Amino acid sequence: MEKVGIVGYYQVKLASDANYGRYEMIFEAVRGAIDHAGLKKKDITTVISATNDYYDGRTISNCFTVEVGGGYMADESKVEMDGAHAMLYGLMRILSGNHKLAVIWAGSMPSCFPYHSARLYETDPTWERPSALVTDISAGGFQMRAYMEKYGVSAEDIAKVVVKNKKNAAKNSLALPEAQMADITLSDVLNSEIFADPVTELMYAQPCDGVAALLLAPEHHALKITDKPVWITGVGWNQDPYYLGDRDLSRNKSMELAGKMAYDAASIKDPANEIDVAELSEAFAHEELIFAEALGLAEAGKASTLNSGIDGDIAINPSGGALGGNPPCATGLIRIIEAVKQLQGEANGYQVKNVKKAIASGQIGMCAQNNILYVLEGGGN
Amino acid sequence: MSKMTRRKSMEYIKKEYARTRTMPASWYLNSYKYKYNVTHMKPFLDKLKEGKLVGLQCSNCNRVSFPPKLVCGNCLIKPDRWVDLRETATIATYTITYLKDEATGKIIEKPIACIRQDGCDTTIITELAPEINYEDAYVGMPLKIHWADNLEGSLSDIKYYDVIDDKSKDMALREKK
Numbered sequence: 001m002e003k004v005g006i007v008g009y010y011q012v013k014l015a016s017d018a019n020y021g022r023y024e025m026i027f028e029a030v031r032g033a034i035d036h037a038g039l040k041k042k043d044i045t046t047v048i049s050a051t052n053d054y055y056d057g058r059t060i061s062n063c064f065t066v067e068v069g070g071g072y073m074a075d076e077s078k079v080e081m082d083g084a085h086a087m088l089y090g091l092m093r094i095l096s097g098n099h100k101l102a103v104i105w106a107g108s109m110p111s112c113f114p115y116h117s118a119r120l121y122e123t124d125p126t127w128e129r130p131s132a133l134v135t136d137i138s139a140g141g142f143q144m145r146a147y148m149e150k151y152g153v154s155a156e157d158i159a160k161v162v163v164k165n166k167k168n169a170a171k172n173s174l175a176l177p178e179a180q181m182a183d184i185t186l187s188d189v190l191n192s193e194i195f196a197d198p199v200t201e202l203m204y205a206q207p208c209d210g211v212a213a214l215l216l217a218p219e220h221h222a223l224k225i226t227d228k229p230v231w232i233t234g235v236g237w238n239q240d241p242y243y244l245g246d247r248d249l250s251r252n253k254s255m256e257l258a259g260k261m262a263y264d265a266a267s268i269k270d271p272a273n274e275i276d277v278a279e280l281s282e283a284f285a286h287e288e289l290i291f292a293e294a295l296g297l298a299e300a301g302k303a304s305t306l307n308s309g310i311d312g313d314i315a316i317n318p319s320g321g322a323l324g325g326n327p328p329c330a331t332g333l334i335r336i337i338e339a340v341k342q343l344q345g346e347a348n349g350y351q352v353k354n355v356k357k358a359i360a361s362g363q364i365g366m367c368a369q370n371n372i373l374y375v376l377e378g379g380g381n
Numbered sequence: 382m383s384k385m386t387r388r389k390s391m392e393y394i395k396k397e398y399a400r401t402r403t404m405p406a407s408w409y410l411n412s413y414k415y416k417y418n419v420t421h422m423k424p425f426l427d428k429l430k431e432g433k434l435v436g437l438q439c440s441n442c443n444r445v446s447f448p449p450k451l452v453c454g455n456c457l458i459k460p461d462r463w464v465d466l467r468e469t470a471t472i473a474t475y476t477i478t479y480l481k482d483e484a485t486g487k488i489i490e491k492p493i494a495c496i497r498q499d500g501c502d503t504t505i506i507t508e509l510a511p512e513i514n515y516e517d518a519y520v521g522m523p524l525k526i527h528w529a530d531n532l533e534g535s536l537s538d539i540k541y542y543d544v545i546d547d548k549s550k551d552m553a554l555r556e557k558k
Contacts, residue, residue, distance in 0.1 A: 021401050057408065112403075125415040127448060127506070127536075133478050133493045134506055141476025142495055149474070149520035197477035197492075197515075241454050245495055245504035246446075249474055 004094050005222030005229030005378070007101075008037030008215040009337045014176040014325035017111040018209035022056070025211045027068040030105050033213040034070070037225050045099040047071035050079045050086035050106035050329045054118050070103045082106070083212060083333025084281070084362025084372045088235060090216050100221050107211030107330035115207045115328065122366065124243065134244070137204060139366040140284040141196030143249040147286050148198065150250035151301030155198050159189035161285040162202050162323060164309055169320025171349040176208045176325030202323075203285040210327030212334045228380030230340045234268070236261025237372040244367060252287075255294035255361070255371040262359070263296075266375035271296040277342045277358040278316045279335035285323060287368055291361065292316060295373070315352040318342065332362020336374060343379030355379075421451050424463055430534035434526070436501040438462040447501040448536070467499040470542060472522045477515060496524060496542060508541045523547050 010032030012018075012025055020028075034040070047070050053061050062078035065071070075093075079086040083106025090102035119136040120129065128134040147153060163184050169175035170182035181188075184202075192201040222229040238257040240247055247253070259271070268274050278297060282288040289303035297314055298306050308316035317323075319338040322331050339358040341347040361373045419426075421437065425448065428435045437449035439460040444453060446460065453460050475494035482489055492515045495504040509518070510527060524542040532538045 019400055024400065054408065054410075057406065121410055126417055131493075131508075133480075133491060135478075138476050138478045138493060141478070142474045145476055146474035146520065194477075194479065196479070199476070243450075243503070245473075245506060246454075249495075 002095060003219040003222075004091055004232050005217055005219060005226075006214060006232065006336075006340050006376070007217045007222050007225045007229050008033045008039070009213065009340060010036055011174050011212040011334055011337055012107070012210055013174050014208045014210040014327060016176065016178055016206070016208050018109065020109075020209070022109055022112070023065065023068045025107070025109070025209070026065055026105060029107065029211040029213040030068065030070045030103060033103065033105075033215050037215050039101065039215070039225065041070065041072075043101050044070045044074050044103050045101050046075040046077075046090065046093050047103045047105070048077055048079060048086045048090040048093070049104075050081060050083040050333070051108055052080050052118075052329060054121070055108040055110070055113060055328060057113060069105055075099070081329075081370070082281070082362040082364045082372070083330050084336060084360070084374070085237070085332070085364070087214065087216070087333065087336060087374075088237060088372060091232060091235065094216050094218050097218075100217060102216040103213060104216065104333065105211060105213040106333045107209075108328045109209040110207040110328060111209050127243075136283070136366055137199065138196040139244060140204065140286075141199045142244060143290075143367045144198055144203075144284060144286045146249040147290055153289070153301065153304050155190060156186060157304035158203060158286045158289065159186050160304065161288050162189045165285070165288075165317050165321045165323040166202070168310065168318055168350055169324030172319045172324060173349070175320045176206065179206060179320065179324045199284060205283050205322035205326035205331075208325050208327055210325065210330050210334070212327075212330045212337055214333060214337060214340075228344055229378060230343050230376050231378040232374055233377050234262040234264070234266030234375035235373070236263070236265065237370070239370045240365075242365070242369060247367070249367055250290075251300070252290050252294045252368055252371065255291050255368065255373070258361075258371045258373045259295040262373040262375050266357075266377075268357070268375065271359075272298070272314065275314060275357050275359055276355040277318060277339060277352050278314065279319065279339045279342075279358065279360040280317060280321060281332045281335050281361050281363045282317070282322050283326065283363065283368065287363075288316060288321065291368075291371075295359065310350055310352055315342075318347065318350045318352055332360075332372065335362065336360040336376070339374075339376050340379065343376060345379070418451055421449055421459070425449050426534045429536075429538045430532050432528055432532055432538075434466040434468065434498065435463045436466050436498070438464050444503075445501040446503045447498050448505055450503075464500065466501055468526045469545065470496045470498045470524045470526065472518065472520055472524065473497045473504045474520055475509075475515075475518055492518075494518075494542075507539065510541050510543045513544050521549075
């Protein structure tokens with residue numbers, strides 16, 4: 001694969017009810033990324049966004065974000081999935097040879113609309129919706145139960161992931177303030193309000209307001225912009241069937257196949273030893289364990305025994321992950337930005353030592369139906 | 382980080398003042414009419430009326446789906462072979478949801494489960510008998526279908542699932558725990 005570099009990024013500080021207009025927040029992210037790279041509006045050749053019509057409260061929502069997103073009189077398109085999928089679209093445009101700088105921005109503001117009602121409309125109108133019992137959260141309950149019972153993993157093991165991520169989030173100044181818990185304990189997690197047994201409130205990645213933006217450029221152009229671009233060396237994506245009853249929820253086959261595709265592209269043979277940092281987009285604490293197993297970082301059923309802290313054998317979600325704030329559509333893009341920060345040594349307060357290779361993932365759908373994984377290298381660290 | 386100079390156009394945005402107003406609005410998603418095919422479900426619904434269960438099998442990969450699927454995702458063909466299923470099933474996974482009754486404000490515990498009908502490869506999301514204590518439920522628990530009193534040929538004919546005796550050998554181990 002020809003080299004494509006990440007040359008700039010910006011993330012708005014996450015908030016549960018942000019004092020921002022929708023477009024001001026997008027502007028801050030896109031302008032911030034352009035400033036971060038020291039570029040101008042005229043350098044932008046293509047803009048790809050990831051939002052959702054329902055989340056924006058209007059159809060074809062990207063026609064209103066043309067100016068603030070940098071798409072004025074430029075090539076522009078939208079992906080109605082996660083920001084990590086928007087980056088795939090931008091990557092393909094760069095690889096087509098027609099573009100010199102792609103702006104990828106993604107995010108939404110769940111404080112403006114009933115997020116869980118929106119997710120309810122994701123369910124099947126004939127089999128699932130009439131009972132209104134299957135939602136994104138009860139689907140997570142199914143998944144956690146299936147995983148726990150298959151491998152004999154206890155709720156305490158899964159609560160440990162929450163404790164690690166919320167403590168990491170406390171070191172990340174851009175994480176959601178409500179999710180920054182430096183003093184959290186296992187019993188806090190297990191005794192928090194129950195959402196869908198066995199999932200408790202703190203095991204769920206709380207949706208919040210936020211927008212992130214990132215810039216891509218082809219190799220020769222990236223080196224003109226910055227001395228230490230981060231290179232995308234591998235990408236893989238895959239999709240499970242939609243219906244929950246069709247899947248084995250104790251594992252994640254789409255992530256396994258996405259991981260295989262990305263590792264093949266990046267020539268990674270032994271992921272557990274080669275990868276230094278993993279930023280995984282987990283909607284629930286147990287998904288981090290399922291993903292770690294799917295990506296070969298741990299054996300099946302053994303991910304809870306990994307030493308995955310910032311100083312551990314392999315750092316998983318040193319930024320706090322999605323448990324440190326989950327802005328719908330932006331979560332995957334923020335994971336990529338956090339992996340870039342680790343590679344460039346700019347993760348103040350939660351920097352992992354000596355990072356050479358990092359992976360970052362994005363997901364969308366119930367029980368992580370669709371997954372995308374990036375392998376990132378470079379960054380001059 | 383950058384070779385080029387950094388601009389300072391962001392400063393004004395950092396000031397703290399009330400910047401937003403809200404305007405209430407609604408989006409009538411409820412008014413949507415979903416059109417879906419019933420052709421592939423007709424034999425399934427007819428059999429339900431007789432109190433029998435059938436699954437739809439893909440003639441290429443032999444995967445049996447219950448409820449029937451329009452298209453086999455694996456082979457991209459329409460499954461066309463009907464196979465009889467037993468009335469027994471096992472729990473594939475389950476969870477408990479907590480719904481608030483709008484009128485009384487009371488929280489209702491409502492357990493739901495993914496059930497794998499014996500003789501089929503997919504699971505169906507359904508409810509268990511109200512007398513089952515959910516603290517005793519487990520993945521792999523054997524069940525039997527409980528039919529509604531009047532069969533109408535719709536999915537509501539499956540009222541819920543009753544528990545049956547578990548004769549597997551590892552039950553003693555589970556009880557010791």
